[in-house]
Structures are given as C-alpha cells and as structure tokens.
Amino acid sequence: MDLPVQDFSSRYYWARAISPLRCCGCFSNRLGSGVACLIWAALSFYFAVLAFMNQSPFYSHLDDVPLIVFGVINLLFGCITLAGFVIILVLTPRYVRVRMMVYIIGIGVVMVLVDMLVNFILFAANQDSFQSWCIDHSKMVVQNSLQQSNLNLPSDTDYYNCDRLFANQMKWSLLSVFAMFLVYIHWMLVITAFAGTSFFLLPPRVAAPPPPPTTVAPPPSDMAAPPTEVLGNLPPSTKSYKSVRPFRKKTDASILAMLGLKINDNGRVIHIADEHNLPYYDDRSQHGNYYTDSCSKEGLL
Structure with missing residues (x-):
C-alpha cells in the first residue's frame, strides 16, 4: 500500500520537476511571488497608459484597435497582480485565496502573452502600412523642422531608411516577446510552486462508529408471548416463618x-x-x- 506522499510523488513527478525551488535562483518562492506580482503590476500599468496614449513600447506604429485591446488587458492584469501582491505578502496567505489567485493570474498571463504574439504577427504582416506611415511621418517632421511648406518629396522613395527601421523593430519586438514569455512563465511557475508546496491538505477525520444500541427490540412473531411475572409483580406472602430451619x-x-x-x-x-x-x-x-x-x-x- 502506497503512502500519500509516495502517491503524490508518482502522480505529480513532472510538475514538481519543472517547479522552481527559488525565484530567479535566489529568493524564496513566497518573496519571489510577491516581487513578481509587484513588477507585473508596474509593467502592466505602464503598458496600459502607453496604449491609451496611442503609443507602444515595442512598435513605432500599430493600429488603434490592437493598441486599445492591449491596454485593456494590461490594465486588468495590473489590478489582478496588485491584488496578488497584497494576498501573498501583506495578508496572511491562505490556501483557498492563494489557489484562486493562481488560477486568475494564470489566465491573465495567458491573455497578455497571446495578445503580445498577435500584435507581433499583425506588425510583421503590415509592412507596407508601416512603410507608408514611416515616410509620411518623417516627411512631416522634416517639413516642420525646415519650416518649408512647399517642400515636395516623393512618398515612394525611402529617404528615411524606413525599411531598416522596420527590420530593427522586428528584431526588438521578437526579442521582447521571447523575453516576456520566458519571464512571465517563470514567475507563473514560482507562484504555482508557492501555492503547491507551502500548504498541506489534511484528510478529513474519520467519524467514530455510533455506539451500539442499549436495548435490542425482539424480532416480531406471529404469536404473542405470555406475560412474564417477576418479583416486582408478585404479591407479598401472607405466611410467616419463625425459623429458617425446616420442620x-x-x-x-x-x-x-x-x-x-x-x-x-x-x-x-x-x-x-x-x-x-x-x-x-x-x-x-x-x-x-x-x-x-x-x-x-x-x-x-
């Protein structure tokens, strides 16, 4: 018969093998989980503010709809991770709250990473749109700098190295997506390891069997049993004995x-x-x- 610890080791071997023992190799899982939630909250709020300002830290130009979606997702994820920081480090961590927090943060991490990957694909697929925006924007900047409104420059000529800018931003955004996948998944595993190794689930106590009944009812019978006379039912004797010695x-x-x-x-x-x-x-x-x-x-x- 296997013990519960042996059963857990056999069933969750790979889950324990990939779970980090320490956050970034130096912090405990609880402290690392709190720090990760705090950094997550700061980055998410920063990304959300830039997205609502029609800007992006990864791309020079992106359509408005992907930016708004990215901003909303990061705003929600920032609120979730801020609540996770409070639950882990400020309040006393309890298993039910930490487990629910792990599920919610995991959903938020998946949403952020999927949105990052989708934005990268959209940026890579719209090279022509980026190049036209780059030329128009550079032309406007040059005209404002030279203060010459009658300056006519062809829009189909790459005077501003837009192709080179697009290639550089492709490299930067791809590196950013890879780094975010690596860091976010590592921090997610740290929080999962903290929730899975810091609490012990005790089995419910086995209730004691009920005490045996004091009186057992006789089995039913077809014929009624005759009444039994006991000492308490007999009348007192009228004879008096002067001696216990027999005659x-x-x-x-x-x-x-x-x-x-x-x-x-x-x-x-x-x-x-x-x-x-x-x-x-x-x-x-x-x-x-x-x-x-x-x-x-x-x-x-």
Missing part, C-alpha cells in the same frame, strides 16, 4: 426417641433421656474378640 418429620422424632433423646413440638432436642431409658448393647467381651480367637487357634498367642 422435622415425624419419622425423625421416633428415631431420636429410640436413641434416648427427647424433642419438643418444634423438633428441637430438649435433653438426653435417663440412663435406664438408653438402649442396652451387650458387651463385646462376651462374644469374644475375633482377633484374639483367630490368633489363639493358630497358636500364635
């Missing part, structure tokens, strides 16, 4: 009289009778001694 029989009195003893009406011996009333037995010497007679006949005496 002597009449034959006992005659036998005692033959022995020369007188008894009263109650059967008790009063006194011994006179000597002449005692029964007479012949002397044994008249009849001789069997031992002496036998010895004399044999000539031994």
